[in-house]
Amino acid sequence: xxxxxxxxxxxxxxxxxxxxxxxxxxxxxxxxxxxxxxxxxxxxxxxxxxxxxxxxxxxxxxxxxxxxxxxxxxxxxxxxxxxxxxxxxxxxxxxxxxxxxxxxxxxxxxxxxxxxxxxxxxxxxxxxxxxxxxxxxxxxxxxxxxxxxxxxxxxxxxxxxxxxxxxxxxxxxxxxxxxxxxxxxxxxxxxxxxxxxxxxxxxxxxxxxxxxxxxxxxxxxxxxxxxxxxxxxxxxxxxxxxxxxxxxxxxxxxxxxxxxxxxxxxxxxxxxxxxxxxxxxxxxxxxxxxxxxxxxxxxxxxxxxxxxxxxxxxxxxxxxxxxxxxxxxxxxxxxxxxxxxxxxxxxxxxxxxxxxxxxxxxxxxxxxxxxxxxxxxxxxxxxxxxxxxxxxxxxxxxxxxxxxxxxxxxxxxxxxxxxxxxxxxxxxxxxxxxxxxxxxxxxxxxxxxxxxxxxxxxxxxxxxxxxxxxxxxxxxxxxxxxxxxxxxxxxxxxxxxxxxxxxxxxxxxxxxxxxxxxxxxxxxxxxxxxxxxxxxxxxxxxxxxxxxxxxxxxxxxxxxxxxxxxxxxxxxxxxxxxxxxxxxxxxxxxxxxxxxxxxxxxxxxxxxxxxxxxxxxxxxxxxxxxxxxxxxxxxxxxxxxxxxxxxxxxxxxxxxxxxxxxxxxxxxxxxxxxxxxxxxxxxxxxxxxxxxxx
Numbered sequence: 001x002x003x004x005x006x007x008x009x010x011x012x013x014x015x016x017x018x019x020x021x022x023x024x025x026x027x028x029x030x031x032x033x034x035x036x037x038x039x040x041x042x043x044x045x046x047x048x049x050x051x052x053x054x055x056x057x058x059x060x061x062x063x064x065x066x067x068x069x070x071x072x073x074x075x076x077x078x079x080x081x082x083x084x085x086x087x088x089x090x091x092x093x094x095x096x097x098x099x100x101x102x103x104x105x106x107x108x109x110x111x112x113x114x115x116x117x118x119x120x121x122x123x124x125x126x127x128x129x130x131x132x133x134x135x136x137x138x139x140x141x142x143x144x145x146x147x148x149x150x151x152x153x154x155x156x157x158x159x160x161x162x163x164x165x166x167x168x169x170x171x172x173x174x175x176x177x178x179x180x181x182x183x184x185x186x187x188x189x190x191x192x193x194x195x196x197x198x199x200x201x202x203x204x205x206x207x208x209x210x211x212x213x214x215x216x217x218x219x220x221x222x223x224x225x226x227x228x229x230x231x232x233x234x235x236x237x238x239x240x241x242x243x244x245x246x247x248x249x250x251x252x253x254x255x256x257x258x259x260x261x262x263x264x265x266x267x268x269x270x271x272x273x274x275x276x277x278x279x280x281x282x283x284x285x286x287x288x289x290x291x292x293x294x295x296x297x298x299x300x301x302x303x304x305x306x307x308x309x310x311x312x313x314x315x316x317x318x319x320x321x322x323x324x325x326x327x328x329x330x331x332x333x334x335x336x337x338x339x340x341x342x343x344x345x346x347x348x349x350x351x352x353x354x355x356x357x358x359x360x361x362x363x364x365x366x367x368x369x370x371x372x373x374x375x376x377x378x379x380x381x382x383x384x385x386x387x388x389x390x391x392x393x394x395x396x397x398x399x400x401x402x403x404x405x406x407x408x409x410x411x412x413x414x415x416x417x418x419x420x421x422x423x424x425x426x427x428x429x430x431x432x433x434x435x436x437x438x439x440x441x442x443x444x445x446x447x448x449x450x451x452x453x454x455x456x457x458x459x460x461x462x463x464x465x466x467x468x469x470x471x472x473x474x475x476x477x478x479x480x481x482x483x484x485x486x487x488x489x490x491x492x493x494x495x496x497x498x499x500x501x502x503x504x505x506x507x508x509x510x511x512x513x514x515x516x517x518x519x520x521x522x523x524x525x526x527x528x529x530x531x532x533x534x535x536x537x538x539x540x541x542x543x544x545x546x547x548x549x550x551x552x553x554x555x556x557x558x559x560x561x562x563x564x565x566x567x568x569x570x571x572x573x574x575x576x577x578x579x580x581x582x583x584x585x586x587x588x589x590x591x592x593x594x595x596x597x598x599x600x601x602x603x604x605x606x607x608x609x610x611x612x613x614x615x616x617x618x619x620x621x622x623x624x625x626x627x628x629x630x631x632x633x634x635x636x637x638x639x640x641x642x643x644x645x646x647x648x649x650x651x652x653x654x655x656x657x658x659x660x661x662x663x664x665x666x667x668x669x670x671x672x673x674x675x676x677x678x679x680x681x682x683x684x685x686x687x688x689x690x691x692x693x694x
Contacts, residue, residue, distance in 0.1 A: 003029060003056065007069050010076065023080050026073060029054075030098045057104025070103040071113060078117040087151035088118065118154045122162055125152075135194050142196045163195040164205065171209050179243035203250070210244045211254050218258040226285070226292035234300050241301070251301045252381075259294045259382045263436070267384055270396065280403035283396060287432045291378035298379050305381055312380075354448035355486040356405060356427070363428030378432060385438025393437040398447050400433055405451070452485040457495050464499055519548045519569060526572050533574045541573045545580065549587045553620050556613030558654050560623035584624050592621040596630045603641050608648055615645050619657045630661060638662045643672045643681055 006025040033054045060066065077099060081092040100110040125148060129135040138144040145163075149156050170191060174184045192202055217240040221233040241251055266286045273279040299306035384393065404422045434444045459481050463474055482492040522544070526532050532541070548569075552560055570580040595618045602611035621628060632638055642662055646655055659669045675681045 003073075006073060010069070010073060019076055019080050022073070022076055026077050026099065027095070029102060030095050033098050033102050054102050055104050056102055071105070071109070074099055074103060074105065074110065075113050075117060078114055082117065082121055082152070088153040093153065114153075115158070118152045119158065119162065121152055122148065122154050122159060123166075126162070126166075130191075130194065136190075141194050145196060160196075163197060164201060167191050167195065167197055167202075168205050168209060171205065175209065175213050175244065180245045185245050203247075206247070206250060207254075210246055211250070214240055214244055214246060214251065214254050215258060218255060221297070222258055222262050222293065224293065226288040229293045229296070234296055237297060237300055248302055252298060252305075255297055255301055256382045259297070260384060260387055263289065263294075263382070263384055264387050267388070267396070271392075276399060276403055276406075280400050283400050283433065284429065286436055287378070287429055290382070290436045291432070294382050295379040298381050305379060309379055353486050354445075354452040355484060356401060356452065357445065357448040358486055359424070360427040360430040360448075363424035363426075364431040378435070380435045383436055383438035388437075390443065393439055394443060394447055397430070397434055397437055397439060397444060398451070401430060401447060401451060404430065449487070449491065452487050453491055453495060456481060456485055456487050456492060457499070460496060460499055517544060519544060519573070523569070523572055532572070538574065542575060542579070542583070545569065545573060545575060546583050546587065549584055549624075553587060553591065553624065554617055556616045558616030558619040558623075558657075560620045562623065565624070588621050588625040588628055592618060592625070592628045593630055595621060596632070599641060600632070600637060603637065603644060608644065611641075612645060612648050615641070615658060616649075616654065618661060619654055622657060622661050629663075632662075638664065639668065639672055642669060643676055646673055647676045647681065 003025070006022050006029075009022050009025070010019075037053055056070070074096070078088075078092070078096055081095065082088060085092065096110070096114060099105075100107075126135075129144070129148075135141060135144060145159065146156065148154075149159050167188070171188065174180050174188075180188075191197075217236060221229075221237055224233055240246075263286060266282065266289060270279050270282045270286070273282055295309065299309060388396075404426045430444075456478075460478055463477060478492070478496060482489075522532055522536070522541075549565070552565070566577060566580050566584065569575075570577055595614055599611055599614040599618060602608075602614055618630070642658060642664060645658055649655060659666075672681075
């Protein structure tokens with residue numbers, strides 16, 4: 001009944017609203033609820049069942065309209081208690097907590113109502129303290145604000161958000177009025193001080209509010225074309241900065257951000273243009289825009305940038321004078337040498353710099369001495385460095401460099417044409433393009449050197465095509481080309497070496513395909529300085545090594561130098577000694593026995609040449625793998641084999657090696673040698689009757 005009466009009273013239409021009766025009814029409801037909770041907490045068995053916390057959730061108050069009425073009653077209770085007490089007391093907090101449970105409100109819903117009430121009260125009390133000077137008189141502004149938050153049970157972070165909101169609203173009102181005067185600026189500083197707003201927070205608000213207004217001005221003047229930009233745009237920029245009381249750092253940041261967007265619009269158009277000449281013409285506009293529009297803007301905003309640009313221009317002028325003097329001295333020196341021996345060499349620094357970069361620097365130094373728009377060095381503060389990857393920026397620079405190098409094609413009629421070299425001003429513009437693209441000197445040097453290297457490589461390939469070797473005449477021609485292109489020695493040597501290696505690989509592949517590639521050929525290339533490891537895979541070198549071993553063990557010469565085969569050759573081919581020994585053992589294993597049987601077979605067939613060759617192969621196997629041996633039970637055949645070999649082979653180490661293989665004593669071999677030397681030993685060739693005639 002009390003709640004219904006409070007709702008009815010709240011909804012009455014009267015001229016002057018008095019909520020005393022509503023507050024009284026709500027307090028009665030709070031006291032009733034508190035007594036019910038207190039009685040229930042005693043745990044008396046004589047008490048009525050269900051006695052406890054009162055809740056009106058559901059029933060007639062379940063409708064949305066009824067929920068809104070309860071929410072409004074909750075709000076009125078908080079506002080009236082705050083207005084009466086001047087603060088949120090413990091009693092008010094307890095009453096609100098009780099009403100929240102009675103009305104069946106959730107924590108979020110109740111906190112939202114309370115926050116709205118205390119926030120409104122904070123704004124009202126803060127405004128009153130600001131106007132009557134109470135806050136300004138306080139020694140500790142932060143202490144007063146903190147106490148106000150405690151009185152209202154208001155979150156200090158929420159209070160700071162209100163302070164920032166008030167500062168921003170004041171700033172927006174001043175800007176909308178047209179300009180911020182000295183008095184306005186002083187008042188803003190006063191608000192910042194009294195509300196304890198930090199500088200970083202002020203800067204953030206300035207960027208949002210002042211930046212919005214300044215960006216409108218920037219949008220208008222930055223869209224002016226390079227040839228139309230002039231004093232009126234600078235005056236408008238200056239007026240906007242003064243009206244907004246814009247800090248230099250913020251102004252340059254905003255201008256940089258907006259200018260980069262306009263510059264990226266030009267870059268996007270360049271990248272979407274397929275024709276190289278048209279794309280280069282569009283890229284020129286980026287330089288013109290930077291010099292004629294962006295440079296005056298940033299110099300107007302920040303005098304330090306203007307001073308830096310002035311110093312850079314003076315330095316460029318000085319370099320122009322030095323370059324001119326050097327050129328004159330070089331011409332005199334060249335004339336003297338022409339009159340003498342006719343030889344003239346460039347400086348080491350010029351030889352190490354690509355000719356295109358030399359031309360660009362020379363052209364820019366010359367143009368800096370002029371009075372045209374292109375002669376002045378533009379700003380380097382606003383670039384597209386952070387908007388494009390390094391590779392994309394280098395591609396744009398390379399595109400314009402190729403445009404300069406390839407020249408202009410002029411049609412002469414009758415189907416003929418001529419290529420005219422770009423003038424020096426086109427190369428000079430490369431320096432400015434590099435700056436606008438945010439490229440360092442190292443970045444641009446890499447591009448120039450890369451193109452010079454490619455040009456050198458193309459000409460070297462033409463000279464070496466079909467040649468079997470690099471002659472001194474060709475080396476001299478390549479040196480002249482290198483000097484003309486301004487390519488460093490190490491780069492040129494690397495290119496030539498790469499071409500030679502490629503040619504060598506081709507030759508090796510041809511020999512390998514024909515089966516003519518040998519260890520001797522590889523060792524010859526190794527001695528000539530060719531890196532065998534880089535032009536031939538390890539597997540291929542190992543295969544060739546195995547093939548060489550097989551040839552040594554089957555060529556019938558009986559030669560096998562273990563140090564050469566197991567140490568020297570593997571070292572030159574990049575094969576480990578362990579692997580080499582493994583390959584040798586694998587080749588000899590089982591082969592020595594087979595060869596010996598073949599030798600006995602040839603002995604029985606009286607085939608002298610085949611027998612000698614086979615015995616030599618047995619000897620080679622024995623040298624390759626001394627641990628290997630042969631066993632034969634027919635002693636007479638062993639003696640005959642030794643005798644035949646002694647008679648037909650060259651005397652020396654081979655014969656002695658055979659004695660060890662056959663396991664014959666010195667007495668046995670001496671008697672055989674004496675018999676052969678006496679001429680009494682005869683070797684019967686295969687009889688005619690045994691020879692096939694068909």
